[in-house]
Amino acid sequence: MIQWKENKTNELIWKFPENRVYWNEEIMVGKNQIAGIFSGFKLFSKAKLHAIIREGKKLILPENFPSVLSEFHKNKTADSFKATVIFCSTNEFDFSGKIYGSESFEALVFEASANAHCKLRISDASLFLKKVVGEKKNKNTADFLKFLKIHLGKALMSGGREYLITESEKIGIELVEFTYDSRKEKSYNLGHSP
DSSP: OEEOOOOOTTOOEEEOSOSEEETTOEEEEOTTEEEEEEEOOOTTSOOEEEEEEOSEEEEOOTTTOHHHHHHHTTSTTOSEEEOEEEEEEOSOEEEEEEEEEEEEETTEEEEEEEEEEEEEEESOHHHIIIIIIIITTOOSHHHHHHHHHHHHHHHHHTTHHHHHHHHHHTTTEEEEEEEEEEEEEEEEEOSOOO
16 A cells, blocks of 8 residues: 555655556545655656655555556556655644845845745645656655745845735745744855956
């Protein structure tokens, strides 16, 4: 059975350890979880989302997952297919840590850092699985935290909280709370003087 049994409080994303899914296998998605079936977690390509599974138990059958069938069941006699199953928690997620942002204009670079705290939750499973997990290749919570620090850092450079709320909604994240303090800034010139 494909299942995320140990959904810890501060874990948002978990990859099922096997990269092979068997037809007629059960997938169990727990309360406050979603799961996605992906292909293409390769070094230089975006992963493609083929199915979203919500709370409950389902059999992996061609009729239950037609998009999976069209992608993976080219060989009608195969009993399995290569795929990655990623589970995500829809519970509120807490983050506290250092965030960084930078922008450049011609030879000038502007940088900012701050201590941040936020609470977030997945508001749109489809967008989150496609944009954050598939396109950004966040297969676990550690990968997501690296992405989140960069995402939150954009707020330091690009207009603050309102900008960040709008940008977060575009990737299926609701910012329940976001604060930062101890902002530090610096700038430097990469160009050479004549």
